[in-house]
Amino acid sequence: MSGHSANHYFKVYAILVVLFLVSYVVPEMTHYKPLVLASAFGIAVVKAWMVAAYFMHLKHERTFVGYILITALAFMFLLYVALMPDIQRKEGHHWRSNIVVEVPEDHHGGHGAPHHDVHAEPVHEAKH
Amino acid sequence: MDSPIATSRSKTGISTGKLAVYWLIASEIVIFGGLLVCYLLLRMRNPEWGIFASNTNTHLGALNTFVLLTSSFCVVLAHHAAENKETDKAFKYLWITILGGLIFLVVKTIEYTTKFSHGIFITTNPFWGFYFIATGIHGLHVIAGMICMAIVSFQAKAGRNLGRVELAGLYWHFVDIVWIFLFPLLYIAK
Numbered sequence: 001m002s003g004h005s006a007n008h009y010f011k012v013y014a015i016l017v018v019l020f021l022v023s024y025v026v027p028e029m030t031h032y033k034p035l036v037l038a039s040a041f042g043i044a045v046v047k048a049w050m051v052a053a054y055f056m057h058l059k060h061e062r063t064f065v066g067y068i069l070i071t072a073l074a075f076m077f078l079l080y081v082a083l084m085p086d087i088q089r090k091e092g093h094h095w096r097s098n099i100v101v102e103v104p105e106d107h108h109g110g111h112g113a114p115h116h117d118v119h120a121e122p123v124h125e126a127k128h
Numbered sequence: 129m130d131s132p133i134a135t136s137r138s139k140t141g142i143s144t145g146k147l148a149v150y151w152l153i154a155s156e157i158v159i160f161g162g163l164l165v166c167y168l169l170l171r172m173r174n175p176e177w178g179i180f181a182s183n184t185n186t187h188l189g190a191l192n193t194f195v196l197l198t199s200s201f202c203v204v205l206a207h208h209a210a211e212n213k214e215t216d217k218a219f220k221y222l223w224i225t226i227l228g229g230l231i232f233l234v235v236k237t238i239e240y241t242t243k244f245s246h247g248i249f250i251t252t253n254p255f256w257g258f259y260f261i262a263t264g265i266h267g268l269h270v271i272a273g274m275i276c277m278a279i280v281s282f283q284a285k286a287g288r289n290l291g292r293v294e295l296a297g298l299y300w301h302f303v304d305i306v307w308i309f310l311f312p313l314l315y316i317a318k
Contacts, residue, residue, distance in 0.1 A: 006205060
């Protein structure tokens with residue numbers, strides 16, 4: 001039993017809607033990227049936490065459930081850390097990435113098949 | 129002859145059904161997490177993808193976010209009603225949730241057809257590849273959730289397996305959480 005009233009869930013829902021409206025309105029009002037990204041992703045994390053904690057009742061759930069979910073999230077983090085050195089860097093020892101996505105002139109994204117080559121080129125010149 | 133069915137696990141203190149749903153959610157975290165991590169890495173590597181992202185319809189994405197939040201609220205009310213043995217109420221809220229899923233899919237279809245009419249497809253470039261794969265897989269999960277809830281709703285109406293209302297709800301909340309992250313990733317970060 002969750003032991004909460006319908007009124008309690010409505011309050012949580014109302015907060016979620018307000019947070020959603022803020023994340024929707026901020027990008028409409030400003031183009032200052034750090035603020036837009038911070039509000040969008042910050043609010044997304046808070047909303048996800050609220051849904052998990054109050055709607056899924058994770059706050060009152062057995063610890064074992066937390067272990068299951070944290071294990072899955074840890075694998076996600078592991079994947080990020082494992083791939084980051086290769087994908088984030090544009091060059092390294094004897095290699096240079098040539099991932100290229102051409103941006104069409106009309107900024108539309110739909111015309112002109114863009115070239116996308118994910119292979120890394122070997123670099124023969126000596127690195128210092 | 130009825131065979132014995134384990135309905136709870138003594139080691140964890142969690143019902144078998146709920147434990148199964150949480151394992152399912154854990155595997156889904158890895159599926160969606162893997163996809164989103166790859167997107168995030170490539171997106172940070174290629175800031176010019178923002179130009180493609182500016183062609184996603186933020187208003188429709190926001191509408192879908194609101195629809196899923198509302199449906200999550202409805203399914204938790206269905207769970208609340210099922211706990212109180214209010215079977216008709218649980219049935220009603222489950223079907224409002226299914227309606228929310230249907231609205232979500234209609235909006236998604238509008239988005240997809242608009243993209244297709246502009247010559248944007250899954251193979252257009254890696255950004256649109258991620259867009260269609262992530263939203264497409266998510267859409268399939270919405271459909272799966274709607275089917276599960278439809279089956280559970282009729283059992284709940286008959287007063288059978290009321291515990292399954294919570295299980296269907298847990299899955300639906302997870303689908304909502306995935307969309308909570310897809311919205312800023314694909315529609316806001318431009």
